[in-house]
Amino acid sequence: MTRMRHSNFLGNLDWMTVCLWFILCVIGWFNIRAAVYDPAHPGLFSLETNYGKQSLYIFTAIIIGFAILIIDQRFFISTTPFFYILVILLLVAVLVIGRNVGGNQAWIPLGSFRLQPSEFGKLATCLLLAYYLNTQTNKTPNLNTLMVGCCIILLPVFLVMLQPDTGSALAFFSLIFVFYREGYVSNSVLIFIALAILLFVLALLIPNQWLLVAGITLLCAAAAYFMRRKRKYILRIIFLYLASAVYILCVDFAYENILQPHQRNRIDIILGKMDDPRGQGYNLNQSKIAIGSGKLFGKGYLQGTQTKYNFVPEQSTDFIFCTIGEEWGFMGSVVLILLYLVLLMRIVHIAERQRTVFARIYAYGVASILFFHFFINIGMTIGIVPVIGIPLPFISYGGSSLWSFTILLFLLLRFDSARKGLSN
Amino acid sequence: MGNSFFERKYVILGIFITIAIVIVARLFYLQIIDDSYLLSANNNVVRKIAVYPARGIILDRNGKILVQNEPVYDILVTPREVKDLDTALLCQLLDMDRNDFQERMDKARAHSPYRSSPFEKMVSTETYARFQEHQYKFKGFYVQNRTVRSYPDSLAAHFLGYIQEVNDRDIERSNGFYRPGDYIGASGVERSYEELLRGHRGVKNLMVDALNRPKGVFMDGKYDTLAVSGEGLVSSLDKDLQLLAERLMKNKMGSVVAIEPSTGEILTFVSSPAYDPNLMVGKERGNNYMELLHDPTKPLFIRPIQASYPPGSVFKVVSALIAQQAGVITPHTIFNCPGGYRYGGGRAIMRCTHVDGPTDLVKSIQRSCNTYYGHVYAKMIDSRGMSGPKAYDLWREGLTKFGLGAPLGIDLPGEKGGFLPSASYHTKNYGNEKWGSSFTISLSIGQGQLGITPLQMANLMAIVANRGFYYRPHLIKGIGEKQIVKEEFTEKIWAGVDEKHYEPVIEGMSRAVSSGTAAGSKIKDIEMCGKTGTVQNPHGENHAVFFAFAPRVNPKIAIAVFVENAGYGGVWAAPIASMLVEKYINDTISLPKYIQDRIYNADLLPKTLSKPPSQETKVSTTASTRSDHKHTLSPDHTPNLLVHHSQIRRQYD
Structure with missing residues (x-):
């Protein structure tokens, strides 16, 4: 049986996902090259340049991917807790021996390369969450399990926050989708979260919070009036009303006292409360200029002036989408977004065909993390979410991020290719 | 089997698709509907450099020169590039004292550390020659030549008139033809034939990076225009x-x-x-002009x-x-x-x-x-x-x-x-x-x-x-x-x-x-x-x-x-x-x-x-x-x- 699985594991491989992965990596390489392109040094693979290094990272990623595919999946499953502990130790270590880059103590220097443990934190957390929930499948979803699951997530979040790297920390919360899918979180919680985000934005947009509270009061009163026959709903409305009123009053406090000034500024800029294209809003403004100037078909490869001439900061890492938007235009951007969407849908599809709960949960974890990165990264470059420094999976320059996302994806492919031989 | 929440897959897919649509919609607005970003992009990156035409020369009725153009040299400085400067030598060559030097450097730095700004304007050919000998010692200093009016026989001042830097009113009236720093005929023939003498300014579109460093020609010079020299005039004067x-x-x-x-x-x-x-040309122009203006014999009166x-x-x-x-x-x-x-x-x-x-x-x-x-x-x-x-x-x-x-x-x-x-x-x-x-x-x-x-x-x-x-x-x-x-x-x-x-x-x-x-x-x-x-x-x-x-x-x-x-x-x-x-x-x-x-x-x-x-x-x-x-x-x-x-x-x- 083992021999059979080994002999045709490539046949069971989801080649579509592999193709999508490879296409995204290649797109990434080309755009990293465009972002740092210097006509005076047009060499393709010089390790002096980011794109030269990225080709090395991609090559390594292919090897890593292949290695994952030939290793028995049970090895990964059984070592999950140890891997998690290792990553947690690394996250602690980075706080001690890490190198501070751009205000974040997120890097462990390894020779000429640097390792970013938080990138692997997501992977380990995702794995352990699947591992743990897998052990709980015989029970109906309950609060205890949820609490333990949350702790698995919150431990690395806490450590990452200490770096402090808010962006990476937030990415862990995307695993909420996993809880939702597995029934630990109800629909109403999802709506509740959506509502909370909406109220947060409203609370910041409307300068007088009492005005907002008054509005909510009216709304709830109207709702209660229409639902007056149904006692159950009335109680819910009252609860919701009280919760939101308190929440609104808390938002302002939290905003002023918990968030860092630069985080407040980023939110203010997104909400249009602050206009500072030369200071706090410089990144976003330049990013929008770069993308907006791409028009329908873009300026052509290597023809983008905004990214090439360094108007956009962090253009090969967090703001790599600017290069795509500028040089490939709306058409190119839409193609990229479709690629991601197809990849995400494919992963969900893969998830649902798994026979093991572990693999399914893991797959949803992968989908959630990729989705979060995709949404937040592109969203920040086009000004619909605040600037949060997280990479665009497979495309942004950087070894740690490319490797961790590749491992994330290829582990899933490994579990998927072995699904026929596995069952709970 | 904990697969009782299978249908929630659709909710999750729905969220993915919704977000993708939101992003595409936003991109559509940014890239297709709103044109201002393209404009900002060009403003970001393209610097229009004026190419000054030679002003038309004026001859007398027998073809002898009354006004011609003479090269002068502006010394520019890019503060960021200045290194190991021999300040004393520079001051000596340009005949300025240390304070003066510092003042000019500060002014240039305030303008932009990366972009060149004038350090000394209208340096004579002799000074330029001396400066040039030592120029290799002055990193970050450049020389830009342009022309000024010159009157070989110091003749017919009232007839020829003079040119001066445009003021705000000139700029306003010209519908944007003139820019600050341009010269305009202010009296005499220089003024009455200004439109012919001035020629047409050319434009060079240079690209610069975020730090304003030149990065080459924009679109291979597709939008560049050549400067057209001003028309020469033959006067009736003998x-x-x-x-x-x-x-x-x-x-x-x-x-x-x-x-x-x-x-x-x-x-x-x-x-x-x-x-x-x-007297109406060169560094001392301002002083000379004021002196003439206050001369009781009214030499400026035509x-x-x-x-x-x-x-x-x-x-x-x-x-x-x-x-x-x-x-x-x-x-x-x-x-x-x-x-x-x-x-x-x-x-x-x-x-x-x-x-x-x-x-x-x-x-x-x-x-x-x-x-x-x-x-x-x-x-x-x-x-x-x-x-x-x-x-x-x-x-x-x-x-x-x-x-x-x-x-x-x-x-x-x-x-x-x-x-x-x-x-x-x-x-x-x-x-x-x-x-x-x-x-x-x-x-x-x-x-x-x-x-x-x-x-x-x-x-x-x-x-x-x-x-x-x-x-x-x-x-x-x-x-x-x-x-x-x-x-x-x-x-x-x-x-x-x-x-x-x-x-x-x-x-x-x-x-x-x-x-x-x-x-x-x-x-x-x-x-x-x-x-x-x-x-x-x-x-x-x-x-x-x-x-x-x-x-x-x-x-x-x-x-x-x-x-x-x-x-x-x-x-x-x-x-x-x-x-x-x-x-x-x-x-x-x-x-x-x-x-x-x-x-x-x-x-x-x-x-x-x-x-x-x-x-x-x-x-x-x-x-x-x-x-x-x-x-x-x-x-x-x-x-x-x-x-x-x-x-x-x-x-x-």
């Missing part, structure tokens, strides 16, 4: 004649205007005191077109012509000259310098007889079967046809029209319409309420030389390679007096030179016809006037010379005109050396003006000048007689 005229007028106040009658081209255009046009004087006796020429045309006199009309003209019932007299007895038209011009013209004017105004004011207006109309009372339309900015009041002006002054020739009798001999610019005088002479018509006097006879002449300067303008009436006047003028008031200035082999004038000046010495044309047949030059505060026209103005006419026609000067030297060496600048301006000169502009002037010849009892000297005189009385 450089040698101008040179001589300026030498002759040195240390004198006044004007010389010479016109080629057959074309209206101005051969000489002198306003004295003049200044060196090169006397030939801005000063208006009563013409004095030369006006008799016009009087005679108009009176003949009106039929008031014929060449044979004779008036008796008992040494003066009595008017106002014999109570007042306008004296002559002589007692000639019976005088005819020719003799009246030759001898400059006041009596004769008193009679002529009286006949013009009093005996034409109409009221005095009406007759006066008719007479005035005749004068306007000679180009008096209004600007002639020369191609120079700032031309004044002189002063030729209408009848209603006098009526208002006298309080009623019952006034006649005796009220304004001084006009008959070109005194009183009459102002004529030297240019109008010269043009008057051109009309006489042409026997009845003129071309608008102009300074530019050819524009660009095709030597285009402006249409308005090719139009023949009739002066309203028939040709036959000119001969007796010309005969009189000829005799005036050969054996009359200007006898000392006659020229061998050339029959010059001229008329002297000595303008009464209640403020000091009389103004000397002479105008003439020559030769009598096929005249080549008509000239007016006006020397303020000099005395007799025959003594001061006529020799100057004579020398210029002979120089122009025969290229020699045959006037005795002692006369020449007397002219060259004369310093006729009012002594009071030699002093630098003091406080009181600034204040005394109006009040003192409006005082009553007792005029022996004029019965005009106008309390606020407009002063008929150049405006300069008024200010320093």
Whole structure:
């Protein structure tokens, strides 16, 4: 049986996902090259340049991917807790021996390369969450399990926050989708979260919070009036009303006292409360200029002036989408977004065909993390979410991020290719 | 199996798709609908660098250079690139002290550490040469060359004018043509032909990066335009004649205007005191300009077109012509000259310098007889079967046809029209319409309420030389390679007096030179016809006037010379005109050396003006000048007689 699985594991491989992965990596390489392109040094693979290094990272990623595919999946499953502990130790270590880059103590220097443990934190957390929930499948979803699951997530979040790297920390919360899918979180919680985000934005947009509270009061009163026959709903409305009123009053406090000034500024800029294209809003403004100037078909490869001439900061890492938007235009951007969407849908599809709960949960974890990165990264470059420094999976320059996302994806492919031989 | 929440897959997929749609929608807005980002992108990255065209050069009528462009060097600095600078050496080479150096560096740094900004402007070629030798030691310093105006003979400042940096109003009016730092013609030909001389600026589209470092040409220069040099101009000026005229007028106040009658081209255009046009160029321009502006002799004042004087006796020429045309006199009309003209019932007299007895038209011009013209004017105004004011207006109309009372339309900015009041002006002054020739009798001999610019005088002479018509006097006879002449300067303008009436006047003028008031200035082999004038000046010495044309047949030059505060026209103005006419026609000067030297060496600048301006000169502009002037010849009892000297005189009385 083992021999059979080994002999045709490539046949069971989801080649579509592999193709999508490879296409995204290649797109990434080309755009990293465009972002740092210097006509005076047009060499393709010089390790002096980011794109030269990225080709090395991609090559390594292919090897890593292949290695994952030939290793028995049970090895990964059984070592999950140890891997998690290792990553947690690394996250602690980075706080001690890490190198501070751009205000974040997120890097462990390894020779000429640097390792970013938080990138692997997501992977380990995702794995352990699947591992743990897998052990709980015989029970109906309950609060205890949820609490333990949350702790698995919150431990690395806490450590990452200490770096402090808010962006990476937030990415862990995307695993909420996993809880939702597995029934630990109800629909109403999802709506509740959506509502909370909406109220947060409203609370910041409307300068007088009492005005907002008054509005909510009216709304709830109207709702209660229409639902007056149904006692159950009335109680819910009252609860919701009280919760939101308190929440609104808390938002302002939290905003002023918990968030860092630069985080407040980023939110203010997104909400249009602050206009500072030369200071706090410089990144976003330049990013929008770069993308907006791409028009329908873009300026052509290597023809983008905004990214090439360094108007956009962090253009090969967090703001790599600017290069795509500028040089490939709306058409190119839409193609990229479709690629991601197809990849995400494919992963969900893969998830649902798994026979093991572990693999399914893991797959949803992968989908959630990729989705979060995709949404937040592109969203920040086009000004619909605040600037949060997280990479665009497979495309942004950087070894740690490319490797961790590749491992994330290829582990899933490994579990998927072995699904026929596995069952709970 | 914990797969009871299978349908939640759709919710999750729904969220993924919704977010993708939100992103696409936002991209659609950013990239397709909103155009402002493309604009900002270009503003970000494209720097439009102006390529300055060479300003058109100006030649004299014989192709000799009057204005050309000379290279100067601006030294630029890019503060960020300055390294290991030998400050002491740099300061020494550029002749500046340490503080000055620091100030300039700070200014440049404040402008931009990455972009070059001017460190020292308009460095001379010599300084540049010295600087260049050591330039390798000055990292971050660059030299940019451009051109400035240069006047090889320091000639014809008033005619050529000068250029200066544009001010906000120029920029506004030009609809964005000019940018701060551009130069614009501010006076003279430089101003009136600005549109032709300036050429068209080219644009180079350079790309820069976020730190403003140049990164090459935008779109392979697709949107670049070449600079088109300004048109060259050929002026009507004769450089040698101008040179001589300026030498002759040195240390004198006044004007010389010479016109080629057959074309209206101005051969000489002198306003004295003049200044060196090169003063208006270069680093010291500002100081020089202020000095000239505050010079009591008003060197910036363009006397030939801005000063208006009563013409004095030369006006008799016009009087005679108009009176003949009106039929008031014929060449044979004779008036008796008992040494003066009595008017106002014999109570007042306008004296002559002589007692000639019976005088005819020719003799009246030759001898400059006041009596004769008193009679002529009286006949013009009093005996034409109409009221005095009406007759006066008719007479005035005749004068306007000679180009008096209004600007002639020369191609120079700032031309004044002189002063030729209408009848209603006098009526208002006298309080009623019952006034006649005796009220304004001084006009008959070109005194009183009459102002004529030297240019109008010269043009008057051109009309006489042409026997009845003129071309608008102009300074530019050819524009660009095709030597285009402006249409308005090719139009023949009739002066309203028939040709036959000119001969007796010309005969009189000829005799005036050969054996009359200007006898000392006659020229061998050339029959010059001229008329002297000595303008009464209640403020000091009389103004000397002479105008003439020559030769009598096929005249080549008509000239007016006006020397303020000099005395007799025959003594001061006529020799100057004579020398210029002979120089122009025969290229020699045959006037005795002692006369020449007397002219060259004369310093006729009012002594009071030699002093630098003091406080009181600034204040005394109006009040003192409006005082009553007792005029022996004029019965005009106008309390606020407009002063008929150049405006300069008024200010320093």
